[in-house]
Amino acid sequence: MKQIKFAVLLVVLFTSFYNYAQQGPPANNKVKVTGKVFEKISKQPLEYATISITAPNDTKVIAGGITNPKGEFDVAVAPGTYDIKVEFISFKSTEIKGRTIQGDTNLGVVNLSEDAAQLNEVVVRAEKSTVEIKLDKKVYNVGQDMMVKGGTVSDVLDNVPSVSVDTEGNVSLRGSDNIRILIDGRPSNAINVAEALRQLPADAIDKVEVITNPSARYDAEGGSGLINIILKKGKNQGVNGTFIASTGIPETYGASANLNYKTEKVNYFTTAGYNYRTNEGGGLTNTEYFKADKSTKGYLDEDRDTKRTNEGFNGRAGIEWTIAPNTFWTNAINYQKSTGDTRDLINYNNFDAAHTFTGTSFRLNNGDTDSENVEYTSNLIKNFNDKGHKLTADLSVSRNTDDSNSIISGSQNFNNTLNDQVQKQIQLQADYVLPLGEGSQFEAGYKGSFGDLNNEYLITDNKGVKDDKLSNTLEYKENINAIYTQYGFKVNKFSYLFGLRWEDTNIQVNLLDNNDFNTKKYNNLFPSAFISYEISEQSSFSASYSKRLSRPRGRFMNPATNYSSNVNIFQGNPDLDPSLTDKYDIGYIKRWDKVTFNTSAYFENTKDVFSFVRTPTGSVVDSEGNVVTPTPENPVEDGIPVILSRPINLGREQKFGFEFTLNYTPLKKWRINSNFNIYNVKTTGSNTYTDNKGNVVVQDLDNQATTWFARINSKLTLPYKIDWQLSGVYNGEQKTAQGKNLGQFAMNTAFSKDVLKDKATIAFNISDIFNSRIMRSYTYLQNDTTLESQTSYGEMQFRKRQFNLSFTYRFNKPKNDREKNGAPKNEGGGDGGGEFPG
Known part of the structure; x- marks a missing residue:
């Protein structure tokens, strides 16, 4: 209603x-x-x-x-x-x-x-803003950002308005991680998207598009919107390219090259890069345990020290062929290979009710990872005329492997874990755009996505005996077929775009070790509507609606237990259902000579939202560090409760917020862009589970919280043509159903100087100047059966402060050369299509 x-x-x-x-x-x-x-x-x-x-x-x-x-x-x-x-x-x-x-x-x-003489002069004639604000999306131009030199795609995304990346590399948009990440218009095929983004160097990225309310031409997945990462591909005639070398502290170094050779009919492009990165992090969890009468039972302090190293290679090569003046065919191969080591040491210090030290234990996780991703893409564009009448076809075939092994040792125990994953993916897509007159056009298209993931997870003890309770083999198959159509037209100063998308989903989640087979079939209609009004040449108003969907994937579905801590463990839920979101957005944009201002009010109503809940398992960790289940014969009075965190379909989530984005150029040599987002989230729902004594427990998880997020970025040209960039970001405190997340602040800075007649650039940046990017939280949990409870304070820092120095050399390529909108516009763009009319 x-x-x-x-x-x-x-x-x-x-x-x-x-x-x-x-x-x-x-x-x-x-x-x-x-x-x-x-x-x-x-x-x-x-x-x-x-x-x-x-x-x-x-x-x-x-x-x-x-x-x-x-x-x-x-x-x-x-x-x-x-x-x-x-x-x-x-x-x-x-x-x-x-x-x-x-x-x-x-x-x-x-x-x-094209003017060949200009291309060889390396003359700077114009500079595109780092952030472009458009009515339906924000475009972040990576090439202008010194902060990310020598960094990764995760660093890039963490500088994009409306987007944030947490300490574990998870990406969120407007405070929600319910998003879809595309690369060149296609969904990322990586098994672990957060890790894949940390492997891809920032130097390979041209720009990032943020679309908070996508139209029907896009996949319906991503309840809070889409982030499209567009890779570099040169357009200049002849041979041109860029070489980049970087080094940093903690030990980090890398090199990459972007090369391009273009003739009148053929464009050869390639990107190759090598990097070695060290991430030093850590954290702590201090927990106080209470008896049923609320008196203190004891304390446990966990201290974590983590060091990760990763060595990776990425390559991309392709050919863009102009078959005819109006027909273009692009083929490319993408390859990623990475290996890594992780040393994660947790020290446990136990205290009694008087906070007197009673004993200590430790848990050491030595692990290594190995991943390899190969993808072939093909994109064909046929332009029937110069008015936008065109047909595009896309094909993507990929195979990804992700293997990890860990030896987990403790004061009195020893385990070995093996996690091997293989994923195969095929995607097919066709889009047709037909202009029907001045300011109107019709679009239609089909997309098929067919994936198969096999995940073997094995835990053995120090004698090589398999733990049948924690080990499993997961087989996940996902087939999605979709068709869409949309029509846009313009009447006077009003522009309209109405669309409808239909998606049919067939998912199989099979646990092969215990013969547990699950099939989920559903199909949905996803309408969308966009209306904009051109108030003047400098200002516009827009309103939009779309229905979105989020399918559970990855660690959400995988029942394999994260065994890095034997006190706080995580386990996926293969019985999760998709969540559906109705999105409403009203926006206004105004441009002045030196200022561009964009504001929007948005409302999201999500059913069956994913939420993480923490519940007691009934097991405890005894004084020797062993996980045991108490019995009347062996009560283990001094044991530490083992807490399980897992995702569930909670109920309903309603989010209402306002967002403001501002680009300001006070001086020719000084640019400022800022973003502010404030929202209120109301969650209603409960979690029902059966404890180890057979009692049915209902957790009330209703919650309402208001929080905010702000980012400001300044770029100033100092004397001697030294560019200085400074950015700050703050995430406000947020209440959760079982505690709260505290506010978090971080600041970055960078300096750059052009040398060698502007053919090269030296850049120096510092990430997290004050070493303050730490996720802090309080958690309160009660066992509704025994009435015992616990309160925890935790800190987590994935990566400490880093220093980076990079050197960039360009040949036959202007420093600020923007990609021409040559063939094809949506290069390998999967979810491409026409533009908003008007």
């Missing part, structure tokens, strides 16, 4: 705007000059081309503008005779002399050719 009222309110609001638009503002004496700017060879639109209108034989610009993603421009000018100039960086400009403009005039298509 609330959703219907909300929809009615939106309709009334839109109708009011529409009536105003029909009446229109007072007429003036200006006319419009319109047209399109394309790349001459590929016939693809050029975004950010500059249009300047001057009086004949005069250099003073009377009016001007830039092209949109479709290459279109729209400039208002008084009737008269003018010279019109069209320019784009590294392209030959075009001039139209003495053109008489008496009424609205369409100049048609202006084709620009």
